[in-house]
Every structure is written in C-alpha cells, then in structure tokens.
Amino acid sequence: MDLGLQGKIALVCGASKGLGYACAEHLAREGAHVVIVARNQDTLDQAAARLRALGPIKVIAVAADIASVEGRAKALAAVDEIAGEKNHGPDILVNNAGGPPLGDFRDWDRDIWLKAIDANMLTPVELIKATVDQMIARGWGRIVNITSSSVKAPRYDLGLSNGARAGLTGFVAGVSRHIAKSGVTINNLLPGSFETDRLRSSFVGSAKLTGETPEEVRLQRMAETPAGRFGDPDEFGATCAFLCSKHAGYINGQNVLMDGGAYPGIF
Ligand SMILES: NC(=O)c1ccc[n+]([C@@H]2O[C@H](COP(=O)([O-])OP(=O)(O)OC[C@H]3O[C@@H](n4cnc5c(N)ncnc54)[C@H](OP(=O)(O)O)[C@@H]3O)[C@@H](O)[C@H]2O)c1
Secondary structure, X not given: OOOOOOOOEEEEEOOOOHHHHHHHHHHHHOOOEEEEEEOOHHHHHHXXXXXXXXXXXXXXXXXXXXXXXXXXXXXHHHHHHHHOOOOOOOOEEEEXXXXXXXXXXXXXXXXXXXXXXXXXXHHHHHHHHHHHHHHHHHOOEEEEEEOXXXXXXXXXXXXXXXXXXXXXXXXXXXXXXXXXXXXXXXXXXXXXXXXXXXXXXXXXXXXXXHOOOHHHHHHHHHHHOOOOOOEOHHHHHHHHHHHOOHHHOOOOOOEEEEOOOOOOOOO
C-alpha cells in the first residue's frame, strides 16, 4: 500500500530508540524526510545512521531536550532546514518524550508533577501550537501523540502519566475537531506494553512498590495481556505511519489503543 508520504517532512520527538524510533523508521521507509530528537547524542547518532541507510531521504538528528523552549526551537529549525524555508514547519509531527517515573502519589511534590505535565502534556501542546497553522495553510497535516494505555485504563503506580496524559487527551479532543475541515488530523496512539527500555525499567519501578522481583513483574504483566506477549515497537511504528498516511484523513481525534487486547471494555 502506498501511504503517500514520499517527500513529506516529519518531526519525530523522542526518537533515538523505542516507540519514537520505530515511528521515524516507518515514516522514513515510506520516503518521508525526518528530523529526530533525543537528548543522548550517541544513541541519536546511531539512530540517524540507521535511518539514512534506508534510502535517499534527508535525516537531521537534533540532540536536545524537547521539553525545553530551546530544544523545540532547534527541532523546528532543523525542519525548516530540510524544507529550505523559514517557519515552514513539518507536514507530520509525532509528539513523544520519556514517560514520568512510576511511584506512589504521596512521594510526588509540585516540582515532580510540573515536570511530568511539562514533558507529557505542555510540550505536545506547544509543538501543536507551533506547527498546526502552517499545516492548515497547506491543507494537509498529520499529528500523532504517543500517549499511553493508562489514559483509558489508569494504573495506580502510573499516577503522573495518568494525570498529564489525560490533560493532553482532553486538549486534543477539542482542537482536532475544531480544525477537522482543514485536512489536518490529530490522533493519539496509546501503547500498552511494548518491548522497549522504558518497559524494562518500569518492571524495576513496579517491583520496588510490590516487593516482587522485576522478572516476576514482567511475567505477571505478560500473563495479564490476552495476546500473551508484549508488543513489538515495529508494529507500533507501522500503525503510526498509517495514521500519518493519505488513507487516514478521516480518522481524527481518536485514541488508538495498541495493547494486545488488555483493555477489557467494548469501546
Ligand atoms: N513501552 C511501553 O510499553 C509504553 C507503554 C505506555 C506508554 N509508553 C510511553 O511511550 C513513550 C515512549 O516510550 P518508549 O518505551 O519508547 O521509551 P524509551 O525506549 O525509553 O525511549 C524514549 C525515547 O525518547 C527520548 N526522550 C526521552 N525524553 C526526552 C526528552 N525530554 N527530549 C527528547 N527526547 C527524549 C529518549 O532518548 P534520550 O533519553 O536520549 O532523550 C528515547 O529516544 C513514553 O512516554 C512512555 O511513557 C510506553
């Protein structure tokens, strides 16, 4: 299936590994130029090299904290460099950053909350604000926010994630419909348990709360998933590319859950 992404410019945040990288890879495979952002330069450079090997696309790696004003400015400047035009903005924006720590709400002070809200709610909001009007002016755009299955099925130890991402989800529900006539869509992609560094570190975090070993948490989490396995980031990246494709123009304001059937409800 031709996704119609040849020559589009994508800004993929949190993209040196894990789910963000998988999204960048699938967009690059479809011929999109990509700007990838992450903080650790070495991992980022390795990711950029893998993307460049995929074909004759432009790839710019921006080593920056996407939750900072300067980081977002650097990322958007790289997009403009590919476009060859100031304030052009991306055709595709994938919002992502590391998830907040797990824990007990009694241990979280205001600063910890603000950090989580900044990274997982306000950063996507700022990037949507900075890019959506250029997309509207061109009559086409795709925004995908990587959130979490915890938005639909909150888990106690993910309180920071539950709170911050619920705020983003509410914001997106309003804006996506408000701009729906423009050819620009905004959707959220909700991962359940995918085999990434983040998932592996969450076993350690949960184990500290429950008194189990990380391996026991891993096995229990897998057993709770009807699919009987964790998700492969490649599956996630492919779904993201489809949501960004020309075929997905009538999918808007949705929360697309990828959790191997873990959510028990009908809707
Ligand atoms: N994997 C899962 O099962 C799962 C489930 C539910 C929700 N999620 C959420 O999905 C998102 C992606 O998860 P993942 O599993 O792919 O995590 P991951 O494997 O830890 O990868 C996170 C990526 O984001 C980058 N990053 C983190 N903070 C950043 C920042 N402030 N600025 C720029 N880049 C940043 C990381 O690179 P640097 O550290 O070098 O910056 C890395 O490239 C997270 O928000 C996570 O909470 C994941």
